[in-house]
Amino acid sequence: MQEQQYQLHHIPLMQSRTCGESKRREDDWALVTFVGEQNQDPRKCKKAMEKVNIEPCVKMDTQTLDLLKIRDDVTWYIRKLGLSKLFKLECSEYSQLTKEFLSTVALAFPNHNGDQPAGEGLLLFKIGDANGRISISALCQLFGLPNETAHDFKENSKRKQAAFADWTHFANEPFLPSRSKVSRITHPAIRYVHRLISTTFQCKQEANKVTTDEFYILTTPFIKHEYKANLGLLLAKTFINVRKLAKDLEGNKKLCVRFGRLITAIVLHVGIDIPNYEPLPKPTPLDLHALQHIHFLNRWTKDPTRFCYEFPIGPANTSLVLLPHEDIPSLRSGVVTFQPNEEEFYVPSTCSQDSTPLQERHVLTTGMAAPSALDRVNKLEKIVECQSRFISRLVRVVRHIAPERLFRPSSTAREPYEPDLGEFSLDSELGSEGDDPIDEEESSSHCHT
Template identity: 25%
Template sequence: MEEEESEEEEDELHMYQEYYDALFSMDFVETKYPHDDTMRALGIFEDVEIVLKNMRLAKFFSYHLGSYKELTCEFLASMRFHKYSELDRADLDQGWGWITFLARGERKVINFRQLEILFGFTYGEGTHWDIKEKELQRVWATIAEEGFSSSRSKAAQIRIPVLRYVHKALANTFFARKATGTINEGEVKLLDMGIKPIISRSKDGKRIRGDRIHAGNLMPLLDQLLSYKTSAYNTRFQTGRKLSVGGVITPILCAAGVHLNKRRSTPAGWMDIKFCKTNLLIEHKELDGRFEFKFTHPLAGPSKLLLPNPEFTTVVGGNNIDFSPPLHTLVGHEEELREEEPELD
């Protein structure tokens, strides 16, 4: 087993420069984070906070740090994770493994327990989230529509503003994807965990169980970070490639004692009002100083709701998760309230 790992490390060292060059050739852009003032302006701040806490991602999203191109590329090109033996784990409270990486050519080591504390993750034993496919389909049908397909279903199908914004946060930061118009399986799994304490059952009445093995968020995050080097290498001849994960790596560099020169950093980006407009969360034009949220109403079809509108957008209590606000609250449907009112003699 040790010989196999040694050979694997030699292969990694051989490919290190190739990986680094492929990563460095990408456009290095800021890592975007949820923007408090924007969430307050949309009336979703407290609800987004609750969902992120349910996912055990509140601390992860709290850092708002800049990123460093050379250090990020070096980290991603060299990072590996290792497992402790059962005997070592019995004596050490360090999680079930550790990662190694290079920073300015120096080998750094940080164990899983340190990383879990750093990001506020719960202790996890598994390597992946164990949520049944049928449950993901039921959850997607509850918050969006029938028929979830990873990387093909559209983020705009998510009806409620709170979860639409949370998804953008996941796609831009935890998964740090270039194109965030679709939704992948990992993002739906996190949304499942985010709404589980709010609604115990999907709209068909079946129980939402969430992650059955309580794997925690660390290994899924590390798997995501490990994927960048091979993805960058395999697409090295393509144009328009972007690398936006640097802000996620910066806290790890700090925890490992790496000195950072802030004058050479790429500042954090924000999911502000401009971001919401360009990413189709709200219309570019405002109406009477309020924002128009576009979604597909279960009864009325393509619709718009003015924000802030906390009575109908809050997820606390679980009443609005399936998001079907009264028709008279929709832009262009105001007359329907008068039609419903009884005439007085």
């Protein structure tokens, strides 16, 4: 979640009956400070939730990690971050329950003098007629998160710039908040864990940029930061920030939420019965198919046991390295820079007949989308050629049958090129109805040219 200022409002604690924690500290909550907007119009909240898509959570796929031989690094990394219990959590997910929670959730702190530990925060929400609440400390205990005292990741400007510069060890470039690309990260295990974190602690349309919070979470095991933020509080702020993000969306854009299982766990923990809502499908594994979709890797057709990892070279260029790779450093050693030898880079293209043996050694076929893409290009080229011939024939016919005054060419006009086609048939050029169809979008784009 990007750094931002939260407005504070002094509002008495709701007096209605609540579920969850005991009321032994009820007096401490006689007056609380809410974080973010508290007075919400239910109609506006409902309208905002229409722009939120609730999708199944993303879970770690151990089989994929074994194939890439990065399972040990990923599990060690997650354990050092204190996220093992959270990522292993198994709960049913409900779209309606998640939207109901997000439309009513609020975050508050008691009005005490002095700095308040992050764990003293209180998360308030409503499901049906039941009011629920859970403290940030209890939230951390529920998900196994370290109960740090800091509200945010804070460092003085000099230390922050030094920390941002250390990002060059991770991604071969200094860190720029919400501008640094995930694809610049060199170590595949770190990129994999970032994907898990971005779908849990963030609510954003695109996961291809690294936010400030993600930077601090990812670098915590390797860089000594001044303050470690309470991850339970960051998660709570993500919950209350969904409404604002949804309201700010323009047009028909949608916001994607993939942490419904966490909300289910919270609701069950405070003792609220879940209504008879329809559950979402099973969690989406972050497997080979998902990694291909986010341009993480691709299958190498010459050896099905190896995979093409998109490795960043410089500030913009990308090459391919085959995984598993014996030179990937172990994160346990504290080394986060993966730098393969230059001769191990591959070019994602097909072999040509005039390629030299040296070039062929560096050429691989990604295999998954290339054949279909080439077929599509060839078919589109045939359509364009066919349309050109058809237009030429049509112009010639119209010139022949139309009155001469309608076609009065200039002195520089030339006859359109028309090869000897014999009996020309549009159907014969495009194929019969049984041929593979072309996407309507691509076909229509050529028809209007």
